[in-house]
Amino acid sequence: MKIALLGYGKMGKVIERIALERGHEIVLRKGSQDSFDGLENADVAIDFSVPSSAVLNISTCFNSGVPVICGTTGWLEHYDEMVALCNEKNESFIYGSNFSLGVNIFFELNEYLAKMMANLKQYNVSMEEIHHTQKLDAPSGTAISLANGIIKNTSYENWTLDDAKGHEIHIEAKRIENIPGTHSIFYDSNVDQIEIKHTAHSREGFALGAVVAAEWIIGKKGVFTMKDVLFSENRE
Structure with missing residues (x-):
């Protein structure tokens, strides 16, 4: 080829x-x-x-x-x-916002979990993404894809880098030297937290x-x- x-x-x-x-x-x-x-x-x-x-x-x-x-x-x-x-x-x-085979499995896991959590209103969802300092866009395309996967399967309507209001998902974007890419999704309630996470070790x-x-x-x-x-x- x-x-x-x-x-x-x-x-x-x-x-x-x-x-x-x-x-x-x-x-x-x-x-x-x-x-x-x-x-x-x-x-x-x-x-x-x-x-x-x-x-x-x-x-x-x-x-x-x-x-x-x-x-x-x-x-x-x-x-x-x-x-x-x-x-x-x-x-x-x-x-593709991310071509990693592992991340694409993570996309599927994210949507499956979102469907499970959709009617559990005591949980609030938020996200964190960490990338190297050379990355030009924030949040990452992968984070946006993950947020859209949640939005598609829940009552959330949008994502924001600012403080979340109403039906918004807060995404915290961090830029740290030599981090290929880490994405975490949190479901928080008063009594516990559920977290799923994908960490890339290299490009x-x-x-x-x-x-x-x-x-x-x-x-x-x-x-x-x-x-x-x-x-x-x-x-x-």
């Missing part, structure tokens, strides 16, 4: 190493100032760039007939626009998930999620 890497920072370099270990070829390594030369040779593009580059990267790929795996967060106001372009060009697309899990998603999407058309990849019978 020939891969175009859109974004060649720390994450891009880890993806490159894992892709090469799995027998793939890198045909484009694009930093923020580089051209798209070589994209025409790619079977798939993996975008871990920055919010200001994501829309151009994704649209260029679709217009060039290249499917996209995108793990860049902070650009989702344009998500529907990119989905429409994907469908117009009969291409394939997976956006390896995110990178492996992105490469696995790239392998999975070859030959498919449409817009998918990591849930499709995670529960597919042909996933390695």
Whole structure:
């Protein structure tokens, strides 16, 4: 499989190493100032760039007939626009706020717990996310996905970084050096607390998930999620 890497920072370099270990070829390594030369040779593009580059990267790929795996967060106001372009060009697309296989299991656990807690009004839910100091957006895309999973299954209506009011979920976003990513969800009552937590030990899990998603999407058309990849019978 020939891969175009859109974004060649720390994450891009880890993806490159894992892709090469799995027998793939890198045909484009694009930093923020580089051209798209070589994209025409790619079977798939993996975008871990920055919010200001994501829309151009994704649209260029679709217009060039290249499917996209995108793990860049902070650009989702344009998500529907990119989905429409994907469908117009009969291409394939997976956006994930987090490509770690463990985190995607955590997403499912989060929704299951939210359904169980939905009618237990004595519990208030809150969240905490911790990332490295280079992370540009807050809260993280993963935290937003987790919050939306709770909102979908409960009477909560929104999330906030400020003090929660009414049907809001408070998210505390912390930035600490050398923390790949930790997400915790708390259900607090007067008598106890229930907590579920995912801790990433390195970027390896995110990178492996992105490469696995790239392998999975070859030959498919449409817009998918990591849930499709995670529960597919042909996933390695």
